[in-house]
Every structure is written in structure tokens, then in C-alpha cells.
Amino acid sequence: MSRLFLLLIPLLLFIIAFFSQKKRYIQQSEIRHSNSYHIHTTINPSCAPCVEKYIENVINYGSNIFHYPTSPMPAGTVSPQEAKKIAAFLATLQGFTPSHPEWVEEGKYLFYGNCTGCHSNEGKGKKGYFPDLTRKPLRGMELLNKG
Ligand code: HEC
Numbered sequence: 001m002s003r004l005f006l007l008l009i010p011l012l013l014f015i016i017a018f019f020s021q022k023k024r025y026i027q028q029s030e031i032r033h034s035n036s037y038h039i040h041t042t043i044n045p046s047c048a049p050c051v052e053k054y055i056e057n058v059i060n061y062g063s064n065i066f067h068y069p070t071s072p073m074p075a076g077t078v079s080p081q082e083a084k085k086i087a088a089f090l091a092t093l094q095g096f097t098p099s100h101p102e103w104v105e106e107g108k109y110l111f112y113g114n115c116t117g118c119h120s121n122e123g124k125g126k127k128g129y130f131p132d133l134t135r136k137p138l139r140g141m142e143l144l145n146k147g
Helices: 002-040 048-061 080-093 101-114 139-146
Strands: none
Touching: 048 080, 048 139, 080 101
């Protein structure tokens, strides 16, 4: 009887190991699911907070939708709080009243200090290298919406 018990221990360990692997697999597939949800979310191009959020995400996490031959948009060149302010300024370039109009002045200053090297002073960029940030809707947003 006690020998049978000894045999049961490795079996039990095997079962535990099997289920913990399975749990890890489930967690991974949830993460993958949330990523694809992020990619396939449609962004309403006529809603100021949605456009600001898109811009904020591009600044914080970078972007490589266009696959330009030069470089992708680098992530995190400014702090997340600064990104919100720049997004407020960029929303005005598309004719929106941003959710925090009081951030526009500082956002403009931050944009000139951090972004115009690539996107040019008026934010118009350079065809084939840096996207035009005054285009309405932003082309990257349009591409994301298409899926
Ligand atoms: C090193 C050059 C570079 C710098 C600096 C840079 N960008 Fe970009 N940016 C790019 C490139 C390249 C893309 C296109 C990325 C892609 O392929 O998705 C881009 C894309 C974007 C987009 C998306 C445009 C669209 O049509 O969807 C926004 C918004 C943006 N940048 C804002 C900024 C802001 C704000 C800053 C400053 C904090 C900044 N960028 C700094 C190169 C740069």
C-alpha cells in the first residue's frame, strides 16, 4: 500500500506541472488576444479625444505602420505627461478643440523642441519619410482603421 502511495507522488507532480503549463498557455493567448484587439480597434477620426489618444500612443510606444525606408517613429522621446500636451497641440492642427485647451501652448513648445527635426516646423513632414501631421484624418489612423 505504501509503495503504491510512493508511485502516486510523481504522478501527482506530473499533473500539477501539466496544469500550470496549461495555465501559462492560457495567459499567453489572452495577451495575444489583447494585442490584436489593440491593432484592430477602429479610431473615430472626428472625435478629438480619440485622435489625441492615438497621437499619445504613437509618441509613447512608437510606430512603424508605413515601413518607411529611413526609421520608424521612435518610442518615448518625451514623458507620457508631455505626450498628452503635444497631442493637445497636434489636435489643433486638425481643427479640433482639444480636451485640455490649456495644454496647447506648452504642447506647441514641446513639439518644436522634440519633433520638428523629423516632422518639420509646420508638422507637414516629408513625403515618403515623415508623415504629415496636419493631414485630416492622420494617414496612420486611416491605415489602422482599414485593419
Ligand atoms: C526620428 C524621427 C522622428 C521623430 C524625432 C519624431 N517622429 Fe513622429 N514619426 C516619424 C516617422 C518615421 C513616423 C511614421 C511611423 C510609421 O511608419 O508608423 C512618425 C509618425 C508619427 C505620427 C503618426 C502619423 C500618422 O499619420 O499616423 C505622429 C502623431 C507623430 N509621429 C508625432 C510625433 C511627435 C509628437 C514627435 C515628438 C515627440 C515625433 N513624432 C517625433 C519620425 C519621427
